Amino acid sequence: MTFTDVAALLGCITGTVSLVVSLRQLWMERFSLKIHFYENNNLYFDRLDACKAYKTQLQGILCIQLENRSALPVTIHTIQIFIDGVEVSFQRFPESTLTLISDLTQNGGKRWVNYSMDQQITLPLRLDAFDAYKGFIFLPHYPFTENICQSVKLHLETTKGHKTKFSRIWIGKTLVDDGEGPFFQ
Known part of the structure; x- marks a missing residue:
């Protein structure tokens, strides 16, 4: 050589x-942004007394996790939510705890279920490199439905591009406790 x-x-x-x-x-x-739904915490309910300013019959919450799988930070500046094809707006829940009544099947009594609303998703949301954020989205104008399984589409606009997640998830209206833990009815 x-x-x-x-x-x-x-x-x-x-x-x-x-x-x-x-x-x-x-x-x-x-650009790699993953969206995860936590089905056990997604639910809709009758209008709350604390939110009587909204003129809808139903309200709801979604629990999602946003995961940045990129080595660069990303900022989410717009979230569009579609439930069964209807665009739904979200707002910050005014209190730190969302309290709902759930029925018990054993004796017909009632119990309170509390959801901590300290981790609500607010915009703009910055995710650092390889960072994740789990939080709630309060939906003050939930579309009327009798379906348990609903299609939810999230469209996110970020500084790096767009991301759309379509999923059919179970969104329960009430919680029932059969002695082994809560589940959706």
């Missing part, structure tokens, strides 16, 4: 390694 062959081989190896490192960096910095 001559000096020219060795230099060409080193240049080839260096170029290939540089290409692999650049492709890995590009892969890590790509």
Whole structure:
């Protein structure tokens, strides 16, 4: 092997390694935002006394987790929510705890179920690199429905691009306790 062959081989190896490192960096910095629904905490209910200013019969909450799988931070500045094709707005719940009555099947009594609304999603929401945020979205204008399984579509606009998540999830109206823990009716 001559000096020219060795230099060409080193240049080839260096170029290939540089290409692999650049492709890995590009892969890590790509826009990758994951949306997870927590079905046990998604529910709708009759209008609350604390929110009588809203003229709808139903209100609801969604519990979602937003996960940034990119090496760069991302800021979410718009969230559009569609439930069974109807666009629904969300607002910050005015109190730190959402309290609902749930029926008990054992003796017909009632119990209170509290949801901590301290982690509500507010915009703009910044997610650092490889960061996640789990929170509630309060829906003051929930569309009238008799279906238990509803299609929910979230459309997020971020500083890096758009992300749409479509899912058919179970959204319960009331909680029932059969002695083994709460489940949706």
